[in-house]
Amino acid sequence: MKSLDELREIRERMQSQVSLRSEDHTQTRVVVGMATCGIASGARPILAALAEAVQEKKLDNVTVTQTGCIGLCQYEPVVEVIEPNKEKVTYVNMTVEKALEVVDLHLIKKEPVIKYTIGAVTDSAARRK
Amino acid sequence: MYRSHVLVCGGTGCTSSGSNKLLSTFKNELVNHGLEEEVAIVETGCHGLCALGPIVIIYPGATFYAMVKEEDVAEIVSEHLLKGRIVSRLVYTEAISEDGIKPLSETNFYKKQHRIALRNCGIIDPSCIDEYIGTGGYEALGKALTEYTPDDVIQIITDSKLRGRGGGGFPTGIKWKLAKESKSDQKYVCCNADEGDPGAFMDRSILEGDPHVVLEAMAIAGYAIGANQGYIYVRAEYPIAIERLEYAIKQAREYGLLGNNIFNTDFSFDIELRLGAGAFVCGEETALMTSIEGNRGEPRPRPPYPAVKGLFDEPTLLNNVETYANIPPIIVNGADWFKSMGTENSKGTKVFALGGNINNTGLVEVPMGTTLREIVEEIGGGIPNGRKFKAAQTGGPSGGCISAENYDVPIDYDNLLEIGSMMGSGGLIVMDETSCMVDIAKFFLEFTVDESCGKCTPCRIGTKRLLEILNKITSGNGTPEDLDKLEELSYHIKENSLCALGQSAPNPVLSTLSNFRSEYEAHVLDRICPAGVCKALMHYVIDADKCKGCTLCARVCPVNAISGKVKETHVIDQDKCIKCGACMEKCRFDAIHFN
Numbered sequence: 001m002k003s004l005d006e007l008r009e010i011r012e013r014m015q016s017q018v019s020l021r022s023e024d025h026t027q028t029r030v031v032v033g034m035a036t037c038g039i040a041s042g043a044r045p046i047l048a049a050l051a052e053a054v055q056e057k058k059l060d061n062v063t064v065t066q067t068g069c070i071g072l073c074q075y076e077p078v079v080e081v082i083e084p085n086k087e088k089v090t091y092v093n094m095t096v097e098k099a100l101e102v103v104d105l106h107l108i109k110k111e112p113v114i115k116y117t118i119g120a121v122t123d124s125a126a127r128r129k
Numbered sequence: 130m131y132r133s134h135v136l137v138c139g140g141t142g143c144t145s146s147g148s149n150k151l152l153s154t155f156k157n158e159l160v161n162h163g164l165e166e167e168v169a170i171v172e173t174g175c176h177g178l179c180a181l182g183p184i185v186i187i188y189p190g191a192t193f194y195a196m197v198k199e200e201d202v203a204e205i206v207s208e209h210l211l212k213g214r215i216v217s218r219l220v221y222t223e224a225i226s227e228d229g230i231k232p233l234s235e236t237n238f239y240k241k242q243h244r245i246a247l248r249n250c251g252i253i254d255p256s257c258i259d260e261y262i263g264t265g266g267y268e269a270l271g272k273a274l275t276e277y278t279p280d281d282v283i284q285i286i287t288d289s290k291l292r293g294r295g296g297g298g299f300p301t302g303i304k305w306k307l308a309k310e311s312k313s314d315q316k317y318v319c320c321n322a323d324e325g326d327p328g329a330f331m332d333r334s335i336l337e338g339d340p341h342v343v344l345e346a347m348a349i350a351g352y353a354i355g356a357n358q359g360y361i362y363v364r365a366e367y368p369i370a371i372e373r374l375e376y377a378i379k380q381a382r383e384y385g386l387l388g389n390n391i392f393n394t395d396f397s398f399d400i401e402l403r404l405g406a407g408a409f410v411c412g413e414e415t416a417l418m419t420s421i422e423g424n425r426g427e428p429r430p431r432p433p434y435p436a437v438k439g440l441f442d443e444p445t446l447l448n449n450v451e452t453y454a455n456i457p458p459i460i461v462n463g464a465d466w467f468k469s470m471g472t473e474n475s476k477g478t479k480v481f482a483l484g485g486n487i488n489n490t491g492l493v494e495v496p497m498g499t500t501l502r503e504i505v506e507e508i509g510g511g512i513p514n515g516r517k518f519k520a521a522q523t524g525g526p527s528g529g530c531i532s533a534e535n536y537d538v539p540i541d542y543d544n545l546l547e548i549g550s551m552m553g554s555g556g557l558i559v560m561d562e563t564s565c566m567v568d569i570a571k572f573f574l575e576f577t578v579d580e581s582c583g584k585c586t587p588c589r590i591g592t593k594r595l596l597e598i599l600n601k602i603t604s605g606n607g608t609p610e611d612l613d614k615l616e617e618l619s620y621h622i623k624e625n626s627l628c629a630l631g632q633s634a635p636n637p638v639l640s641t642l643s644n645f646r647s648e649y650e651a652h653v654l655d656r657i658c659p660a661g662v663c664k665a666l667m668h669y670v671i672d673a674d675k676c677k678g679c680t681l682c683a684r685v686c687p688v689n690a691i692s693g694k695v696k697e698t699h700v701i702d703q704d705k706c707i708k709c710g711a712c713m714e715k716c717r718f719d720a721i722h723f724n
Contacts, residue, residue, distance in 0.1 A: 001384045001385045001386060001392075002385060002392065002393045003392060003393060004271040004272075004275060004392060007262060007267055007268065007271055007392075008268075010259055010262045010263070011262050011263055011265065011266075011268070013259075013263075014259045014260060014262055014263025014264075015263050017131070017260070017263060018252075018253065018260055018263040018264050020131075020133075020134055020188050020189055021134060021136070021188045021191075021252055032213070033213075034211065034212050034213040035212055035213075035214075036212070039211070039212065044167075047132055047167075048132055048166075048167050050132075051130060051131070051132030051133075051167070052130040052132075055130050056130065063189045063190075064132055064189065065133075065189045065190055065213070066133075066212075066213030067213045067214075068212060068213055068214045
């Protein structure tokens with residue numbers, strides 16, 4: 001290593017890894033339901049994809065974590081985005097592709113993806129009936 | 130990319146309670162569940178709560194699992210890591226509140242702590258230089274080399290009012306300035322990692338948990354005073370610290386953070402380890418340097434001070450591990466940031482090793498000026514078995530005992546001296562009412578008698594005589610004159626010893642004499658030991674009202690000291706009694722007491 005820039009490069013690369021270990025409560029939390037129902041409907045690759053995307057895009061204020069059964073088993077995989085001082089947004093029937101869309105639109109551009117939220121999905125299901 | 134990190138403590142405390150087995154079990158379980166690509170296992174340094182080891186922390190969320198056993202690992206992996214359900218039966222009980230799991234930083238043990246020297250311990254993988262860099266490591270060295278002159282660096286350290294954390298509390302900036310002003314082509318930077326005080330282990334934890342911080346700080350010191358070679362003198366009893374330091378030095382060399390032309394400047398610096406063979410006196414600066422030179426570790430008179438004539442007769446800067454651990458944050462955050470913490474003349478924080486009669490034994494780092502009460506009652510979780518606080522011993526064999534009267538004195542360098550103790554390296558041994566203060570003084574004197582190097586007479590013979598008087602008192606043969614003799618001899622040793630070992634050796638005696646004189650008097654005048662520790666002064670007696678004359682005690686007495694007829698009160702012959710306690714243990718009527 002010959003320059004401070006090289007040092008800072010390593011630092012930036014590592015920061016997203018190490019910042020996972022911070023305990024900051026002003027963070028946005030992305031929670032994936034990982035009970036048996038969630039895992040059975042494919043929550044694990046979603047969790048992994050979310051964690052990877054958040055680290056890759058250096059979203060230092062976002063923590064990806066998991067939880068047990070949220071109680072909406074027929075809508076699994078469920079992903080919740082909890083921003084400080086805001087209403088929780090619950091996304092249902094998620095896939096890896098949808099999750100990455102949520103990262104781009106909701107987490108980065110701050111525009112919740114309404115069509116994947118539980119409200120939109122249950123509404124359209126009701127209409128079909 | 131990992132979504133979750135499992136931090137397993139690899140400090141000496143947790144390693145001895147089996148954390149290395151946990152590591153391999155975790156790895157196997159992760160593979161069994163196909164999680165090895167998603168979850169990282171990190172072996173860290175000490176988290177501080179050694180009493181609850183082995184400790185496992187899972188991020189995100191900082192779930193703190195305590196006393197984890199090998200057989201618990203499968204459950205943690207399948208429940209927590211796979212399904213996201215916290216295994217609450219293993220969570221540190223302090224961290225469980227009515228509304229679920231509390232963050233670690235809100236538990237009593239961590240709430241009042243402020244971690245600067247220990248900031249990375251238990252958070253990063255000490256064997257990974259990238260993780261150290263990821264938390265801002267080596268930024269201070271880069272900043273110092275490219276933005277500051279050596280004088281600037283010394284000015285920042287001086288302005289921060291940092292004082293040596295190894296014992297004496299000498300202002301670090303002044304030490305650096307003196308070493309810089311000495312003219313020589315060859316200078317050295319040394320690190321004192323010969324942590325010898327019984328009960329103190331903060332330096333070991335820093336070396337084990339964050340070895341790069343010491344390397345970085347030594348390089349900064351080398352730049353400031355104009356040295357190109359550093360030595361870390363670490364005791365051979367710290368094998369984990371040595372292994373991690375060696376690895377850290379290797380990594381730093383590979384990255385060019387040690388070696389020639391660091392950060393493309395003309396500053397070059399390298400570090401080597403020297404292992405101490407375990408003599409306490411080698412923690413004294415002149416003895417330490419003599420030992421690095423390859424000679425028998427004995428002190429020599431000062432002046433000349435090391436800053437003028439030290440290692441290999443060249444100007445040498447010597448600081449303690451914890452002092453170095455404060456340097457990089459001061460360079461990065463500035464002197465004002467550091468000065469904002471602490472008291473008037475003691476800035477920053479201090480690490481204490483809590484031990485003795487206290488619930489949370491372990492390492493704590495608190496701002497200077499925190500009271501003993503806060504440390505013992507709040508952070509330390511109080512004294513077990515509902516007993517009362519009697520005294521706290523600080524500063525190891527060089528320090529003294531603080532009595533309950535000074536429970537609320539803010540702890541800093543000057544206040545501790547005023548109440549007859551000293552900061553020392555930060556060992557803090559808590560004692561409850563079952564501790565005898567004469568016995569404590571004897572314990573430390575036994576230590577210094579063993580560790581006196583023998584070079585000067587006051588220390589070699591004086592401490593031995595002190596111990597003999599203490600033995601006389603605890604064996605019930607003391608006289609009131611002995612107390613005066615203790616005092617007089619103590620002052621002679623302090624005045625005339627060659628180095629700090631002898632100069633401070635009588636402190637445990639003097640401080641217990643002044644703070645607990647009545648207890649000494651009880652030993653020599655009334656021939657009793659109020660705490661019930663000194664066996665020679667204790668008697669077992671049978672309470673005539675309670676004794677039913679069952680003869681059980683007489684039958685278990687190994688020396689036939691108990692006599693009495695069936696259904697009549699029994700009596701103990703004090704001349705025969707060897708105070709083994711067998712009778713008291715066996716008595717079914719609670720009739721035998723110790724007084």
